[in-house]
Amino acid sequence: MPVKGLKKTGEYFDSVTLMLVARSLTEMEGVEEATVVMGTAENKQILAASGLLLDEFKDATDTDLLIAGKAPDEATAGSVIARAEELLIESKQKKASAGEHLPRSIEGAVDELSGANMVLISVAGRYAGDVAMEALEKGLHVLLFSDNVSIEKEKELKEFGREKGLLVMGPDCGTAIINGAPLCFANVVKQGKIGIVAASGTGLQEVSCIIGNQGEGISQAIGTGGRDVKKDIGGIMFLEGIKALAADGATEVIVLVSKPPSPEVLASVGETIKDISKPVVAILIGGDPKVMEAAGALAARDLERAGLIAVALARGEDPAGIEKALAARSEEIKKQASAEAGKMKEGQKYLRGLFSGGTLCDETQLMFKDSLGPVYSPAPIDPDFKLDDIWKSRENTVVDLGEDEFTVGRPHPMIDFLLRKKRIVEEAKDPEVAVILLDVVLGYGSNMAPGEELAGPIREAKKLAADSGRHLAVICSITGTHKDPQSRKKVEKELKEAGAIVMETNAAASELTVAIVKIRGGK
Amino acid sequence: MILNGLFEQELKSINIGLVSFRDALKDAGYECVQVDWAPPAGGDEDVMAALAALGL
Numbered sequence: 001m002p003v004k005g006l007k008k009t010g011e012y013f014d015s016v017t018l019m020l021v022a023r024s025l026t027e028m029e030g031v032e033e034a035t036v037v038m039g040t041a042e043n044k045q046i047l048a049a050s051g052l053l054l055d056e057f058k059d060a061t062d063t064d065l066l067i068a069g070k071a072p073d074e075a076t077a078g079s080v081i082a083r084a085e086e087l088l089i090e091s092k093q094k095k096a097s098a099g100e101h102l103p104r105s106i107e108g109a110v111d112e113l114s115g116a117n118m119v120l121i122s123v124a125g126r127y128a129g130d131v132a133m134e135a136l137e138k139g140l141h142v143l144l145f146s147d148n149v150s151i152e153k154e155k156e157l158k159e160f161g162r163e164k165g166l167l168v169m170g171p172d173c174g175t176a177i178i179n180g181a182p183l184c185f186a187n188v189v190k191q192g193k194i195g196i197v198a199a200s201g202t203g204l205q206e207v208s209c210i211i212g213n214q215g216e217g218i219s220q221a222i223g224t225g226g227r228d229v230k231k232d233i234g235g236i237m238f239l240e241g242i243k244a245l246a247a248d249g250a251t252e253v254i255v256l257v258s259k260p261p262s263p264e265v266l267a268s269v270g271e272t273i274k275d276i277s278k279p280v281v282a283i284l285i286g287g288d289p290k291v292m293e294a295a296g297a298l299a300a301r302d303l304e305r306a307g308l309i310a311v312a313l314a315r316g317e318d319p320a321g322i323e324k325a326l327a328a329r330s331e332e333i334k335k336q337a338s339a340e341a342g343k344m345k346e347g348q349k350y351l352r353g354l355f356s357g358g359t360l361c362d363e364t365q366l367m368f369k370d371s372l373g374p375v376y377s378p379a380p381i382d383p384d385f386k387l388d389d390i391w392k393s394r395e396n397t398v399v400d401l402g403e404d405e406f407t408v409g410r411p412h413p414m415i416d417f418l419l420r421k422k423r424i425v426e427e428a429k430d431p432e433v434a435v436i437l438l439d440v441v442l443g444y445g446s447n448m449a450p451g452e453e454l455a456g457p458i459r460e461a462k463k464l465a466a467d468s469g470r471h472l473a474v475i476c477s478i479t480g481t482h483k484d485p486q487s488r489k490k491v492e493k494e495l496k497e498a499g500a501i502v503m504e505t506n507a508a509a510s511e512l513t514v515a516i517v518k519i520r521g522g523k
Numbered sequence: 524m525i526l527n528g529l530f531e532q533e534l535k536s537i538n539i540g541l542v543s544f545r546d547a548l549k550d551a552g553y554e555c556v557q558v559d560w561a562p563p564a565g566g567d568e569d570v571m572a573a574l575a576a577l578g579l
Contacts (some may be wrong), residue, residue: 010561012560012562014541016541016543094546096559103558104560106539109537109556113554113556115535116556118534118535118537119536119539120536120537121539121540131560141526165527166526166527167529179529179534181551183544183548188551219530243525244526248525445543445544
């Protein structure tokens with residue numbers, strides 16, 4: 001089959017732009033395969049494997065743009081190149097308006113933006129560490145969104161940052177709110193009294209949204225990247241973040257969000273919070289709360305409780321009232337579960353959880369484990385429950401579609417819903433499925449129309465089930481606020497109209513799911 | 524001074540990489556300048572290694 005290609009020297013585009021362009025090209029009529037990549041060694045290998053590595057591509061470097069199209073006839077293959085160029089020009093126009101000159105270095109940007117204090121970095125991991133060090137050396141705080149930065153580099157950056165009094169959020173830090181500004185994948189939450197330090201991106205988003213939706217606000221939400229709380233890094237930025245919030249006049253309550261830190265880091269966190277007079281709420285997903293409690297923190301069982309406890313403390317209320325309110329909600333959830341389960345057909349008993357947020361996926365796994373036992377997953381809590389094939393669910397399964405194995409060559413599932421849309425329909429074909437559970441994460445950086453994106457596949461999934469006499473429950477949680485650019489209210493309406501049940505938090509959605517699966521005998 | 528006074532300052536950002544992060548900040552009313560970044564030395568790993576060896 002004819003392959004046409006073009007190499008453009010000295011043209012650089014980020015990977016998300018290229019992936020979205022390639023997606024549009026692949027959708028062109030008659031096109032068998034299309035690709036637009038930078039000429040890195042890795043990409044050239046991928047092109048070679050799919051028969052798209054043309055001779056003129058072989059000596060390409062990281063700054064050469066490679067466009068290739070495969071189609072049954074030469075004209076169609078050639079049309080891929082023309083369309084790719086159009087789309088890339090459009091993306092350039094989005095980057096800089098006509099006549100605008102963008103600086104080519106941090107130095108140039110500092111000259112242009114007097115008083116600059118933060119650098120956001122989302123370039124390929126192998127360059128990101130050096131770019132971050134350059135920013136720190138210029139006295140700028142850093143949010144390092146990129147992953148694939150070595151642990152040695154991370155340590156070097158964080159030790160340097162600590163010495164200079166600079167924040168180093170990341171690598172692999174997806175979100176933060178600093179001085180009210182939503183950074184990367186962040187939600188719009190008003191400024192307020194509650195400060196967050198989080199080694200978990202979606203954990204930070206879920207807690208800050210719960211706080212915002214309760215009418216309280218965030219002073220600062222500092223992300224550290226998940227690896228910060230592991231032994232090698234020793235919690236450098238997690239601890240610096242806690243100290244900063246302890247000293248910050250606007251912060252009255254501190255919330256700590258993390259997957260279980262290493263024992264050494266946990267002990268240091270305990271030592272640090274002992275001396276803090278402000279109330280500290282800790283949610284260590286899957287971790288032992290005793291160390292936190294011994295140090296005087298309030299340990300929360302889930303992200304929702306962490307947010308609600310912080311809100312109560314910020315208002316000077318007794319957090320004990322929260323359990324009463326949640327117990328009343330649990331009664332409602334049980335009734336709802338029984339109504340849903342009652343409509344289902346014999347044999348329908350399992351959960352399929354399709355997540356875009358890793359921490360939300362972990363939270364659901366834990367809630368299942370505590371009530372019904374472990375669930376299958378590519379990253380299970382119980383190693384015996386590892387899925388053999390990540391593309392194929394069995395019994396109760398939850399997957400985080402943001403895991404590296406799902407994101408090779410495609411944008412994160414909070415941006416690109418394609419994979420999840422396909423899988424929703426696939427799962428609906430399985431007669432043993434009772435519930436499909438979805439997290440919908442709003443905010444800057446995420447897909448701008450998640451309700452519209454998911455409505456089609458939800459309708460299709462429910463129809464597929466109904467056509468064979470089944471009632472399929474699709475349960476969604478929304479991590480977002482009414483002020484987010486997507487509007488929580490609008491998304492909720494679209495999902496409900498498509499037939500989904502929408503719960504206010506992931507904890508509530510998981511509780512309903514557990515209750516249905518329990519009634520249906522899914523374990 | 525906490526973090527060199529960061530919490531007392533207006534947040535002004537420099538964005539290197541995904542343009543959507545700049546757009547989000549501007550949309551939310553914060554100043555942000557995009558850097559037109561490209562890999563150093565044209566991204567050629569041999570050239571980069573040679574420059575590093577020369578201390579450049």
